[in-house]
Amino acid sequence: MLQVGVNGYGTIGKRVADAVRAQPDMTIAGVTKTSPDFAAEGARTAGYPLYACDEESVDEFHAAGLAVDGTVGDMVDASDVVVDATPGGVGAEYRPLYEARDTPAVFQGAEAPDVAETSFNARANFDDARDADYVRVVSxxxxxxxxxxxxxxxxxxxxxxxxxxxxxxxxxxxxxxxxxxxxxxxxxxxxxxxxxxxxxxxxxxxxxxxxxxxxxxxxxxxxxxxxxxxxxxxxxxxxxxxxxxxxxxxxxxxxxxxxxxxxxxxxxxxxxxxxxxxxxxxxxxxxxxxxxxxxxxxxxxxxxVVPENVDALRAMFDMADAEESVARTNAALGLERDGDARxxxxxxxxx
Amino acid sequence: MLQVGVNGYGTIGKRVADAVRAQPDMTIAGVTKTSPDFAAEGARTAGYPLYACDEESVDEFHAAGLAVDGTVGDMVDASDVVVDATPGGVGAEYRPLYEARDTPAVFQGAEAPDVAETSFNARANFDDARDADYVRVVSxxxxxxxxxxxxxxxxxxxxxxxxxxxxxxxxxxxxxxxxxxxxxxxxxxxxxxxxxxxxxxxxxxxxxxxxxxxxxxxxxxxxxxxxxxxxxxxxxxxxxxxxxxxxxxxxxxxxxxxxxxxxxxxxxxxxxxxxxxxxxxxxxxxxxxxxxxxxxxxxxxxxxVVPENVDALRAMFDMADAEESVARTNAALGLERDGDARxxxxxxxxx
Missing domain, CATH: 3.30.360.10 (Dihydrodipicolinate Reductase; domain 2)
Structure with a gap:
């Protein structure tokens, strides 16, 4: 079971977290938030281990009545891989932290391409991300x-x-x-x-x-x-x-x-x-x-980009080939033709 | 001085009326309105002879305190040419009225192309409208x-x-x-x-x-x-x-x-x-x-399309060639490079 941390539980991060949890072969090790807002409450309600972005904000979370399990470094330590869903440009600032902990990461498309070894789309170039440590899911x-x-x-x-x-x-x-x-x-x-x-x-x-x-x-x-x-x-x-x-x-x-x-x-x-x-x-x-x-x-x-993040994780850890990963992701999300109402x-x- | 009637004093009609009046070689014989609304008041304030679209609405104008000089047929009789700025499709319904009074007309681009002998753009095909009786200024x-x-x-x-x-x-x-x-x-x-x-x-x-x-x-x-x-x-x-x-x-x-x-x-x-x-x-x-x-x-x-309507009139009555008409229209409107602030x-x- 691949342990996935999500750094940045915002618009993309919370959707990726839910999609990862829906998969049979991966789970959420934790998510980070910068402040104890409604999204942080939502993460707690969803049952995700919650981490503050830094030591300073830990008190803010506690004051808001939201227990946290540590800071982003602790979450990375608990994870096999991080999905970085921080705002554009912030992911590149976090990469040294991931590298220092020898933890691979998936970045989002608002980062510059050179944040990662390869840019990724499941349909077009799945194999380029196989065994890569740093992958960018395009916008x-x-x-x-x-x-x-x-x-x-x-x-x-x-x-x-x-x-x-x-x-x-x-x-x-x-x-x-x-x-x-x-x-x-x-x-x-x-x-x-x-x-x-x-x-x-x-x-x-x-x-x-x-x-x-x-x-x-x-x-x-x-x-x-x-x-x-x-x-x-x-x-x-x-x-x-x-x-x-x-x-x-x-x-x-x-x-x-x-x-x-x-x-x-x-x-x-x-x-x-x-x-x-x-x-x-x-x-x-x-x-x-x-x-x-x-x-x-x-x-x-x-x-x-949500199912693409899931597939990028499988490519990086060689958990499936493209066809199998996409099928597995789609089935878990209910994205198949027969599995939805379309x-x-x-x-x-x-x- | 070309006497121009404007049938339909709406968004396009009122702008064409003002542009025609600004020209040295044409003037407004009258404009029509379907009801005594703020635009009809505006036409009166601007000093344009005002005509009702039909006999039934004449009383409505009088009740609103707006004198009218007759109906659309009277305006056509007073005009050398009509600019039809009625809603799309209505112009085609009016064409028989213009023909019965042997009065040329300019239609707008919401009409089907076959409403006129030619479609018109001053820059591209001015000469196609020369001496034509029915011309459509494209949208x-x-x-x-x-x-x-x-x-x-x-x-x-x-x-x-x-x-x-x-x-x-x-x-x-x-x-x-x-x-x-x-x-x-x-x-x-x-x-x-x-x-x-x-x-x-x-x-x-x-x-x-x-x-x-x-x-x-x-x-x-x-x-x-x-x-x-x-x-x-x-x-x-x-x-x-x-x-x-x-x-x-x-x-x-x-x-x-x-x-x-x-x-x-x-x-x-x-x-x-x-x-x-x-x-x-x-x-x-x-x-x-x-x-x-x-x-x-x-x-x-x-x-x-407003300056294009003016140029179409000149083409139909052979009042100028393309270059001269466009220059005359632009000068009257203040559309020249040296004549405006751009x-x-x-x-x-x-x-």
Missing amino acids: CNTTGLSRLLAPLAETYGIEKVRTTLVRRGGDPTQSDRGPINDILPDPVEVPSHHGPDVQTIFPDLSIDTLGLTVPATLMHLHSVNVTLESTPDSRDVCDLLDAESRLFVVPERSGIGSCGQLREYARDAGRPRGDVWENCVWGESITVEERDFYCFQAIHQEAD PDPRVAADD | CNTTGLSRLLAPLAETYGIEKVRTTLVRRGGDPTQSDRGPINDILPDPVEVPSHHGPDVQTIFPDLSIDTLGLTVPATLMHLHSVNVTLESTPDSRDVCDLLDAESRLFVVPERSGIGSCGQLREYARDAGRPRGDVWENCVWGESITVEERDFYCFQAIHQEAD PDPRVAADD
């Missing part, structure tokens, strides 16, 4: 693009990718962020950092990305163009994508036309926190014009 | 794309255009529209109608467009990719675009990073209603990677 947007591009590249070949990422302004908890009633080129420069980040997974890929930010908190939405090296039929591409376990091809008959409806669908299905772990690709948008593939896909920024889009395609 | 988004594509096509050649249009949910007055906190593929199908609409101006152009809608009311924002037939330097493309009178290349030193800031800039400059008649192309976004041109441009949906982006480019 939500890069994860979403990697899952979509891997089958396209393998089956049809990719000449060039051009994608516009319509980014949510912040998560629902981030009330201090904007924009309100505005649309911002973000960044104004072309390409955005997303293209180079995808190249950490597909080093030889030609990709240009543009980013902009809008007043929404639910999901990102990608407008994707891929110039293929062949000219498949749109229906065949739809079937190809639908066969991917972490791509949900949204069927026309579902009546789902927005991110809000996707999230409601996940809540109706009983998903924890209403999370959408899969890319959501609108079936009607899957179009091939000559060699140009187009689609819209929505990416739940709080959720899609309809089969190919039925709609035949209507 | 705000199609106008914005046409202005950008014309110089690129002429100077570098265009192999293919791929553009994602991030559409505002509604105008500031349209409180009944959405979305709130969401991002919608709109339409879900690819391509959106915008590509075919651009082809009413550039019949041989290869263009795919994708549309989506977000919670914003200020401007549309386009993420543009154009695969050129040559490989110009980004700086040269910036200079080319900046030389266009209805393209505002937003300089980096302006600190303008959002649609809200663009609109504030126009208000600061004293523009009527804070209108932005030009495409706003972010200079920093103008990028050429091999043969792929990229940029972000913002389009003020209430304003950019900085020269090339200064910034040399910084």
Whole structure:
């Protein structure tokens, strides 16, 4: 049983902790929090060993009536591996602490790629993380693009990718962020950092990305163009994508036309926190014009990297190959086609 | 002096009326309203002859204390030409009335292309409207794309255009529209109608467009990719675009990073209603990677077609050639580089 510590029990950390605990071959050794807020209470309620980020904050936890089992160093000592889910840039500051304790770690995509030996996406480059000590799970947007591009590249070949990422302004908890009633080129420069980040997974890929930010908190939405090296039929591409376990091809008959409806669908299905772990690709948008593939896909920024963190752990400890790890993760989360309530889009395609 | 009637004194109609009145060679014969609301009061205050849309509503205007000079038929009789700014689809219903009175008309882009003999953009196909009786000024988004594509096509050649249009949910007055906190593929199908609409101006152009809608009311924002037939330097493309009178290349030193800031800039400059008649192309976004041109441009949906309506009138009555008409319109509106407060982006480019 792999003992996993989660440093930073925030938006990603708490979701990864729950996903790890759901697996048959790993468990949570502890989680850290910087302050005794509602998330810290939630960690206690969930039964996770709780650690303060440093000695100074231990008293703060005790004053709030929350017992802690020590500080982050103690948690690392109790762990076989750490999932670092601290804010972007903070993970790199923690790496020396992990190294000093000879403990491998998984970092998140907001860290620079050089924080780790390799960047990781379960569908695209699982084996690159095998036996690595430090692995970076790429960001939500890069994860979403990697899952979509891997089958396209393998089956049809990719000449060039051009994608516009319509980014949510912040998560629902981030009330201090904007924009309100505005649309911002973000960044104004072309390409955005997303293209180079995808190249950490597909080093030889030609990709240009543009980013902009809008007043929404639910999901990102990608407008994707891929110039293929062949000219498949749109229906065949739809079937190809639908066969991917972490791509949900949204069927026309579902009546789902927005991110809000996707999230409601996940809540109706009983998903924890209403999370959408899969890319959501609108079936009607899957179009091939000559060699140009187009689609819209929505990416739940709080959720899609969660199963990837689990798979990264298995790769690092050589606990399974890619196919087996993904199947095990999906089964434990209830992410399989047969294990959840989502309809089969190919039925709609035949209507 | 060309006598111009405006049928539909709404968002576009009132702006076109003011722009026509500002010209030295045309004037307003009258405007129509369906009800005696604040816009009707505004028309009276502006001194425009006011006409009711039909006999039934005349009493409603009188009851509201607003004198009217007759109904829409009377206004058409008093006009050499009508600018139809009624809601999309209504213009086609009015065309028989204009024809019965042997009166030419300009329609707006929400009408189907076959409402008119030709679709129109002053920069791209002015001469197609010369001596035509019925002309359709293309929509705000199609106008914005046409202005950008014309110089690129002429100077570098265009192999293919791929553009994602991030559409505002509604105008500031349209409180009944959405979305709130969401991002919608709109339409879900690819391509959106915008590509075919651009082809009413550039019949041989290869263009795919994708549309989506977000919670914003200020401007549309386009993420543009154009695969050129040559490989110009980004700086040269910036200079080319900046030389266009209805393209505002937003300089980096302006600190303008959002649609809200663009609109504030126009208000600061004293523009009527804070209108932005030009495409706003972010200079920093103008990028050429091999043969792929990229940029972000913002389009003020209430304003950019206004000078185009004025030019369409001149084309139909052979009052000027394209260059002279655009110069005359721009001068009357204060849209020239030297006539307004906007900085020269090339200064910034040399910084």
